[in-house]
Every structure is written in structure tokens, then in C-alpha cells.
Amino acid sequence: MAFDSGLDMPERLMGIRSLREWLGTRVKGHVLEVAVGTGRNLQFYDWSEVVKDPIAGRELTEEERAEEEKKAKKRIRSVLDKGGMDGEEKRDKDWVNKMKMPGSLEGEMLTFTGVDISEGMMGVARARLRKKVLGPDGKKVIPKTAAFTKPKEGGGEETRIGEGKRGEEQEVLVSALEDRIRLVRGDAEAKLPEAPAYPARPGEKEEERNKYDTVVQTFGLCSVSNPLALLQNMAGVVKPDTGRIILLEHGKGWSDWINKQLDVWAPQHFSRYGCWWNRDIEKLVKEAEQKVPGLEVVKIERPGWFQAGTTVLVQLKVKSQGK
Numbered sequence: 001m002a003f004d005s006g007l008d009m010p011e012r013l014m015g016i017r018s019l020r021e022w023l024g025t026r027v028k029g030h031v032l033e034v035a036v037g038t039g040r041n042l043q044f045y046d047w048s049e050v051v052k053d054p055i056a057g058r059e060l061t062e063e064e065r066a067e068e069e070k071k072a073k074k075r076i077r078s079v080l081d082k083g084g085m086d087g088e089e090k091r092d093k094d095w096v097n098k099m100k101m102p103g104s105l106e107g108e109m110l111t112f113t114g115v116d117i118s119e120g121m122m123g124v125a126r127a128r129l130r131k132k133v134l135g136p137d138g139k140k141v142i143p144k145t146a147a148f149t150k151p152k153e154g155g156g157e158e159t160r161i162g163e164g165k166r167g168e169e170q171e172v173l174v175s176a177l178e179d180r181i182r183l184v185r186g187d188a189e190a191k192l193p194e195a196p197a198y199p200a201r202p203g204e205k206e207e208e209r210n211k212y213d214t215v216v217q218t219f220g221l222c223s224v225s226n227p228l229a230l231l232q233n234m235a236g237v238v239k240p241d242t243g244r245i246i247l248l249e250h251g252k253g254w255s256d257w258i259n260k261q262l263d264v265w266a267p268q269h270f271s272r273y274g275c276w277w278n279r280d281i282e283k284l285v286k287e288a289e290q291k292v293p294g295l296e297v298v299k300i301e302r303p304g305w306f307q308a309g310t311t312v313l314v315q316l317k318v319k320s321q322g323k
Contacts, residue, residue, distance in 0.1 A: 011040075015304045019248055019313065020044050020218065026246060029103040029110050029213025030195045034188050034234060035220035036114030039125030042133050046107050050180050051134060051141065075104050103201075103213065111196055113182045113212075117166075119173065122183050126174055129181070141176045166190065189226050192233045211239045218248040221284060222275045231288040235295045235318045244298070245316040251281040253302065253309030262310075281312040294318040 011017045024044030033041060103110040116122050130138035168191040174183035179196035186193060194210040215238045221227045234245050252259045262278035269277050282300055289297050296317055302309040 014307065014311075016248075016311070019303060019311070023216060023218070023246060023248060025107045026244075027214040027216055028106050028108050030198065030211075031109050031112050031214045031216065032192065032195070032212040032237060033112070033114045034192065034215060034217040034230070035223070036116045036125055036183070037118070037121045039114065039122075039128040041216070041218060042114075042125065042128050045109055045112065045133075047109065047112075047133060049103065049108055049110055050112060051137070051177060110213075111180045111182075111198065113184060113193060113196065115170075115184045115186050115188055115193055117185065117187050119185055122173060122185065126183060129174075129183075141181070142174055188220075188233060189224050189229045190233075192237045194237065208239050211237055211243065213239055213243050215243070215245045216247075217245075219250060219275070221247065221249050221281055222251060222277055222279055227279070227284045228288055228291065231285070231295070231316075232292045235288075235292050235316075238318055240294065240318050240320040243317065245314075245318075247281075247285075247312075247314040247316070249281045249312045249314065250277055250307075250310050251279045251312060253307065253311075255308045258308050258310065277310075281314070285314050285316070289316075294321055 011020075020041050021044045023041060024046065027045060031045070114122070114125060116125075126142060130142045134141050166187050166189075168187070170184055170186035170191065170193055172182060172184050174181065176182075182193075182196060184193045195212050198209065200206075200209060215234045217234070221230065224230050238245055252262065259278065266276055266278040269275060285297060285300065289295050296319055298315040298317055299313075300315075301313040302311060303313055304311055
């Protein structure tokens with residue numbers, strides 16, 4: 001898709017690529033990417049735990065067992081160096097077992113679910129998964145025949161291109177490696193998909209098993225009609241207390257002059273790209289904090305002096321009700 005490839009150079013120059021790389025080191029566990037689009041973040045995630053051992057029941061080699069033990073020790077050392085789990089001093093009796101489990105460290109992803117309303121854009125994301133992320137095994141993990149294609153008259157296949165429907169209806173377009181990789185067509189403002197079924201981890205509550213450890217979105221609040229509804233939906237699918245929502249957005253910055261220019265050109269920019277680049281992201285997030293039960297802003301940053309504060313990095317969490 002020309003639109004997607006045309007973003008490569010501007011994102012490098014504006015520092016967006018490096019921010020996408022940073023996001024890849026912060027996601028962990030069961031990950032949901034909202035408004036995944038063409039999958040520009042996919043290459044920056046660590047897929048090693050997601051795609052390993054695709055053959056169910058295969059025994060690990062001695063080298064693989066040694067590597068797993070090495071990783072387990074690394075997880076424990078890493079958390080001890082930080083003073084506890086997620087920076088907290090409190091440790092329960094299952095703490096060591098929790099830390100040995102894959103997915104406990106930042107950057108260690110166990111499953112990936114991407115959701116978007118545009119099938120056409122996710123067709124590009126699917127191709128990126130097969131070719132650039134999964135490498136030689138991509139064609140085996142994600143077969144060519146998928147929901148993105150339909151038979152042509154006279155034989156062969158053609159790509160399905162469509163923007164999808166508004167509402168709560170969802171369609172799984174890709175499901176691979178026992179649901180460890182999924183692409184779901186859906187309207188994120190109406191409903192987000194639950195996390196895939198996975199084995200319980202030590203100390204995990206039953207009601208948390210349909211939620212994600214990390215919800216990430218890049219440049220999505222500028223495109224939706226109801227940002228509050230979207231933030232509320234994200235809060236509803238992330239694990240309370242331990243889960244994180246990470247947003248990379250753009251909008252109003254520090255400079256009144258730049259903000260006025262964004263306002264002037266906003267209608268034209270929206271008509272071309274479907275993005276309101278003059279929204280006040282910090283204000284939107286803080287309003288959601290007041291209206292969505294349990295939602296709490298952990299950090300708001302505006303990286304890069306060159307962007308004059310128009311690039312906004314937000315981290316959120318959801319407190320358990322009653323705490």
C-alpha cells in the first residue's frame with residue numbers, strides 16, 4: 001500500500017520510528033493492539049515466545065531447556081533489581097513461580113491480538129506478519145488462503161478490501177498458532193475482543209483470564225468519533241492493577257502558533273487522512289480519568305523537542321474497584 005510505505009521517511013525524520021521501537025520493549029504478556037492498521041508496530045515486538053514450539057506436545061531439547069532456565073533466572077533478577085513486581089514491595093507466596101513464567105518481563109509477549117475496522121489495512125498487516133515478522137515460517141504460520149481473500153470468477157483469488165461495519169459485530173480474520181496470533185475486524189469504539197483463552201498463571205484470578213496484560217494504540221484517538229468510548233473500552237479489557245494501556249498519539253502541543261496552524265488545516269487533513277490532528281490528547285485522557293471508573297493516568301510525556309509537544313506518549317492503568 002503506497003500510503004503505508006510513504007510514511008517510512010517522515011516517521012524516521014520525526015522520531016516516530018524510534019518511539020515505535022520503544023513501545024515494542026514495553027509490551028508484555030497478552031497484548032492487544034487497538035487500531036492496528038497496516039501493522040507498523042509489528043516488526044518492533046519480540047515474537048520469540050509467541051511463535052516458539054508451534055508443534056503441540058514437542059519435547060524441548062537440552063539446549064532449549066537450558067535457555068528456558070536462563071530466561072527464568074533473568075526474570076527473577078530483573079524484578080529483584082526493581083524492588084519487586086511492577087515496582088511494588090509486596091510479594092505473595094507464588095511470587096517466584098510468577099516470575100519464572102514467560103511474559104513477566106517487559107518486551108516479552110505471549111499472544112498478540114490486533115483489531116481494526118479496515119480489512120484493507122489489515123490485509124497489509126497480515127502480509128507484514130507473514131513476510132517481515134515471521135520470516136521463512138510466516139507462510140506456514142499464516143496460510144495464504146484467509147478471510148482477506150475470496151475466489152475470483154474464473155479461478156484464483158482476489159483481496160477483500162472493505163472498511164468494515166460499525167457496531168459490535170466482530171470477525172476473526174486471522175487465527176494462528178492456537179490463537180496466539182489474531183487479527184480481528186471490529187469497531188473498537190463499540191466493542192473490543194476479549195483475550196484468547198490461555199492457561200492460568202500462578203495467582204491469576206479467573207475473571208482476569210479474558211483480559212490483556214498490555215493494550216497499545218498508536219495514533220488512534222485522533223481518528224475516532226468518540227475518544228471517551230474508546231478509552232472506556234480499553235479500560236474494560238486490561239487487567240486491573242497489573243495491566244497497562246500505552247498510547248502514542250499526536251495533537252495540540254506547547255506552541256500557540258503551531259496549534260493555530262493545526263486548527264486551520266485540520267478539516268483538510270481529516271478529509272485526506274481521516275485524522276483530527278488538532279485534538280487535545282492530554283485533555284481527553286484526563287477527562288476519561290474522571291469519568292471511567294478505576295482509570296488512572298500513570299504518566300504523560302511529550303518526547304522530542306522538534307515536535308513542540310505535538311507527539312504525546314500516555315501510560316494508563318486501571319485500579320481494581322474497591323481499592
